[in-house]
Amino acid sequence: MSTTTTTTPPRRQIPAHQGGLGYRAAAAVATPGGAVFVLAFGLLIATIIANPNFGEPDFVIRFFGRVAPIAIAAMGQYFVIVSGEFDLSMGAVVTAQVVMAGNLIGQDEGRILPVTCLMLLVGVGIGLLNGLATTLLKVPSFIVTLGMMLALAGLVRYLTGGAATGNPVDSFREIGRGEIEGVPFVEVIPYKLIIFLVLAAAAAWLMRRPFGRSLIAAGDNPDTAAHSGTSLWWLKTRAFIISSLSATVAGIILVGYAGVHPSVGQGYEFTAITAVVLGGVLLGGGRGWVLSAAAGAFALELLFTLLTVLEVESTWRDTVQGLIIIVAVAAAGRAWKVGRRPRRTQRSQGQAAAAAPTSSPESTPPSKGPNTGDN
Amino acid sequence: MNLLRGRTLTSTGIVYIVLLLAIVVGAILTATAGRNFFSQGNISSILTGTSILGFIAIGQTLVILIGSLDLSVPFVASLVSVLAAERMAGDPANVPMAVVVALAVAAVVGLANGLIVSVLGVHGFVATLGIGLVISGYLATNYQGNTGSAPRSFRLIGASQIGPVPVSTLIMLGCAVLAILMLRRTRVGHHIYAVGGNREVARLSGIRTQVPVIAAHLLCSLLAGLAGLLLLARLSVGSPTIGQQGGYDLMSIAAVVLGGTLLAGGKGNVLGTLAGVAIFAVMDNVMAAMEVNPFLKDVIRGVVIVAAVAVYARREIDRRPAPFERPSALDAALQEAR
Numbered sequence: 001m002s003t004t005t006t007t008t009p010p011r012r013q014i015p016a017h018q019g020g021l022g023y024r025a026a027a028a029v030a031t032p033g034g035a036v037f038v039l040a041f042g043l044l045i046a047t048i049i050a051n052p053n054f055g056e057p058d059f060v061i062r063f064f065g066r067v068a069p070i071a072i073a074a075m076g077q078y079f080v081i082v083s084g085e086f087d088l089s090m091g092a093v094v095t096a097q098v099v100m101a102g103n104l105i106g107q108d109e110g111r112i113l114p115v116t117c118l119m120l121l122v123g124v125g126i127g128l129l130n131g132l133a134t135t136l137l138k139v140p141s142f143i144v145t146l147g148m149m150l151a152l153a154g155l156v157r158y159l160t161g162g163a164a165t166g167n168p169v170d171s172f173r174e175i176g177r178g179e180i181e182g183v184p185f186v187e188v189i190p191y192k193l194i195i196f197l198v199l200a201a202a203a204a205w206l207m208r209r210p211f212g213r214s215l216i217a218a219g220d221n222p223d224t225a226a227h228s229g230t231s232l233w234w235l236k237t238r239a240f241i242i243s244s245l246s247a248t249v250a251g252i253i254l255v256g257y258a259g260v261h262p263s264v265g266q267g268y269e270f271t272a273i274t275a276v277v278l279g280g281v282l283l284g285g286g287r288g289w290v291l292s293a294a295a296g297a298f299a300l301e302l303l304f305t306l307l308t309v310l311e312v313e314s315t316w317r318d319t320v321q322g323l324i325i326i327v328a329v330a331a332a333g334r335a336w337k338v339g340r341r342p343r344r345t346q347r348s349q350g351q352a353a354a355a356a357p358t359s360s361p362e363s364t365p366p367s368k369g370p371n372t373g374d375n
Numbered sequence: 376m377n378l379l380r381g382r383t384l385t386s387t388g389i390v391y392i393v394l395l396l397a398i399v400v401g402a403i404l405t406a407t408a409g410r411n412f413f414s415q416g417n418i419s420s421i422l423t424g425t426s427i428l429g430f431i432a433i434g435q436t437l438v439i440l441i442g443s444l445d446l447s448v449p450f451v452a453s454l455v456s457v458l459a460a461e462r463m464a465g466d467p468a469n470v471p472m473a474v475v476v477a478l479a480v481a482a483v484v485g486l487a488n489g490l491i492v493s494v495l496g497v498h499g500f501v502a503t504l505g506i507g508l509v510i511s512g513y514l515a516t517n518y519q520g521n522t523g524s525a526p527r528s529f530r531l532i533g534a535s536q537i538g539p540v541p542v543s544t545l546i547m548l549g550c551a552v553l554a555i556l557m558l559r560r561t562r563v564g565h566h567i568y569a570v571g572g573n574r575e576v577a578r579l580s581g582i583r584t585q586v587p588v589i590a591a592h593l594l595c596s597l598l599a600g601l602a603g604l605l606l607l608a609r610l611s612v613g614s615p616t617i618g619q620q621g622g623y624d625l626m627s628i629a630a631v632v633l634g635g636t637l638l639a640g641g642k643g644n645v646l647g648t649l650a651g652v653a654i655f656a657v658m659d660n661v662m663a664a665m666e667v668n669p670f671l672k673d674v675i676r677g678v679v680i681v682a683a684v685a686v687y688a689r690r691e692i693d694r695r696p697a698p699f700e701r702p703s704a705l706d707a708a709l710q711e712a713r
Contacts, residue, residue, distance in 0.1 A: 147678065157670035330496065
């Protein structure tokens with residue numbers, strides 16, 4: 001949570017800590033990125049109250065496992081969003097990888113390793129294409145990734161004829177549906193949950209590295225970041241690569257239990273973006289914590305589970321989801337504004353510079369890359 | 376303002392050159408497939424192809440100009456088509472009432488979008504995605520399949536033509552002219568550019584920034600509603616999924632950006648958008664004439680969108696003078712003289 005506090009513009013001296021541990025925890029929870037953890041926890045409690053069966057440790061842990069691919073995708077999407085861009089191609093990447101795994105691995109166990117490597121390479125390639133077209137060709141990422149989505153999804157459907165084909169060998173599917181048994185207390189730990197935890201730790205570490213710091217800086221103000229010596233194109237391209245790699249991992253996990261079909265992964269990009277936004281990350285970049293994005297995915301899935309448990313007609317789910325994200329983002333926008341220290345006491349120069357991002361974070365254009373510049 | 380207009384014209388010019396190129400290439404390709412691109416039937420089918428996306432893209436242009444997005448348009452179109460079909464129920468006498476009610480609902484949706492974006496300060500992407508989901512839930516719960524029916528008199532709007540030009544396309548062009556007049560001649564239009572360019576500066580200059588935002592969203596939803604009515608006229612039944620099937624949300628955004636409008640807002644115009652929509656229509660027509668696999672069509676569309684936007688995007692960046700660094704030719708000459 002300290003990430004959010006230390007990334008405020010460095011022009012003011014901020015003491016390393018302010019207040020005691022309790023105060024800091026409370027302050028963290030008051031930010032949208034912290035509130036989502038409370039929201040997720042509250043939804044978990046509510047679900048358990050509504051359906052006591054859900055309270056069984058193995059039930060909860062299996063649920064967490066099911067959320068893992070979405071949470072991984074959300075973390076990948078976070079990297080792109082926090083740098084001020086969008087990745088709409090995520091769902092198509094998931095589909096492409098799932099179909100690739102199904103058709104190339106087949107029933108041959110010896111092919112698992114080379115094909116997995118190939119899938120990761122394809123992931124890197126797609127991210128690289130997205131990133132380079134966005135940064136070097138100056139096409140807005142919304143359009144680049146939309147084009148990539150159309151092209152990839154069309155290609156997959158063309159090659160498969162639009163129907164389910166192939167089925168990878170069971171030992172490969174084990175990644176998505178296998179679990180370690182005989183663990184004390186929780187009974188089972190799904191492999192996918194372990195993958196998620198490892199990736200979450202890696203992502204949180206990465207965001208504390210210079211790469212992560214620069215990424216947030218580039219999302220907040222690309223011009224400033226560029227003038228401070230950041231190589232914007234390579235920075236953002238890496239974010240796109242991480243995003244499509246995370247979609248690849250989500251695809252590998254999804255093969256395990258969703259099977260191989262050109263419709264697997266459809267709508268993943270919007271689910272991931274919704275989760276990221278629910279996690280208090282600002283669209284337009286510059287604010288938010290990567291683990292809050294993952295927590296956003298858990299909160300979203302818990303919400304769906306709760307609606308199912310409460311026997312809300314499944315057709316109303318969309319409506320509830322829509323209302324929730326609007327309310328959450330409206331509240332988050334307010335909180336980001338209130339949460340920051342007042343700037344009125346600053347001298348007029350600082351005030352003018354600070355005024356634009358402070359008073360209208362919501363007016364930040366969708367793509368703040370260098371392509372938009374100061375028009 | 377003069378400078379801005381000059382540049383806008385140039386970028387629109389490029390879009391029309393690309394459209395011309397698309398037509399020439401399309402005509403050659405169609406000829407190789409053994410058909411006549413310029414036959415009256417083909418031209419009217421291209422123009423028909425522009426009308427629905429055209430309505431939505433005009434509205435989307437306004438919303439993008441103000442620096443927002445509207446992802447709820449396909450759901451609004453579906454909602455309007457279903458509501459109007461239900462009210463009409465095959466009786467010509469019900470048509471005016473049905474149209475008014477359906478468009479009023481569309482306006483309410485647009486108002487909600489605008490209020491959420493401007494007053495609650497939610498990013499347009501999230502606000503309209505959310506509203507779209509709300510409508511989609513309502514449609515899925517209350518309508519399982521096609522409902523209602525449009526009377527023959529209403530269906531004629533979708534079917535009749537004046538010469539090779541379909542009436543629906545003429546209505547769309549009429550809306551485009553109104554939108555252009557609004558953007559160029561009215562206060563709200565100028566405020567849309569101002570707020571889209573920089574909301575904070577517009578506010579400090581004394582503009583009520585909420586008004587143009589709400590107006591843009593309202594008009595966008597109304598135009599999506601008109602597209603829904605046109606879809607109803609074509610299908611003659613209200614379909615709760617017709618909007619989503621067309622993928623109008625993303626395609627309209629692509630058409631707007633293809634037309635040279637800046638996705639960040641504040642720069643662009645409706646004329647360019649019309650060319651963008653026409654490029655899509657020509658592309659679809661040519662691919663249909665060549666009997667391209669429908670899945671491959673998406674691949675081609677995706678590649679063309681990115682490639683076409685890349686052409687303008689680079690130009691745009693090159694042509695924009697840096698605010699402080701690069702001296703103008705006159706300044707340079709003066710410095711030389713010194």
